[in-house]
Amino acid sequence: MSLLFSACASQGPAIESPVVEISSIELLELNLRRQTFRLHFDVANPNPFPLPVKSVQYTVFLESRQFASGETGSRFTVPARGESTFDISVDLDLMSTAASFASLLRSGTSRPIPYQVNGSVAVGIPFTPPLRFTQDGTILVR
Template structure:
C-alpha cells in the first residue's frame, strides 16, 4: 500500500506542466532578424553571372540555433534574377549574429538588363541606387526551436552592399 496515495497524480501533473512549458518555449522565442550584409561579384562569363551574397542573421534569443537549409529568390530593380538553395550549416550564437554566405547564379543578361534599367535617364532612382531584394525561407534546428521554418525578406541599395562583408 502506498504511503502517499496522491504522489502518482502529483508526478503526472508536474510532468504535464513541464511538457506544457517546453512546448510553449517555441512561441516565446523571437524570430531571428535577417539582413543583406554584402554582395561580391565572383565572375561574369558568357551567359552566367555568379555572385556571393552574405546574409547577416541575428539571434535575439537566449538559446542558440543552427541553420540547416535556406531557399531564396533574388530580385534586382523589381526583376527576378535568381532562385537557389543552400544546405550550408551555420550556427547562430545566443544574442549574436553570423554571416551566411549564399552563392547566386544568374543569367548575365537578366543581371545586366536590371542594372541598365536602373541607370536609364529619367528613372525614379536618379542614377544613385540599384534596388536589391532577397526573399526566402530558413529551416532552423535547435533544442528550443525544434525544426522550424521562418520566412525572411531583406532589401537595400546594391551599390551600398558591394565589397567585403561588414563587421557584425
C-alpha cells in the same frame, strides 16, 4: 491528453525569426556566356539561445526583379542575440538576363540598388517549423 500537449506547447519559449540581410554583392565573373555573383548575407538572432541553422531557403529581388533563388546546404550556428554570415554563389546566363540586369551592372557600383530578400531558415530545434523572414534594403554591386 491533447489539452496537455497544447498547454505544454504554449508554455515553451517562442522562437523569433532571425533578421537576414544582404551585406554585399560581388561580381566575380562576367563573360559572353555567364555572370557569376557572390552574395554575402548577415544573419542576426534576436533569441536568448543559439539558432542551429540547417539550411536557408531564399529569394532575392533587385530593383523589384527576381535575381536569385535557392537553398543553402551549409550548416552554421547563430549565437544567442548574436550574428553570423553566409555566402552563396549565383550563376546567371548572360543571354537570358542581359536585358534585365544590364543597367544593374552599369550602375550598381555607383548608386545603391534596392533589394528584398525573403525565405525561411530551417533550424535544428525539435518541433520547430522553418522560420520565415523578409528584409528590404539597398546595396552596391562591387
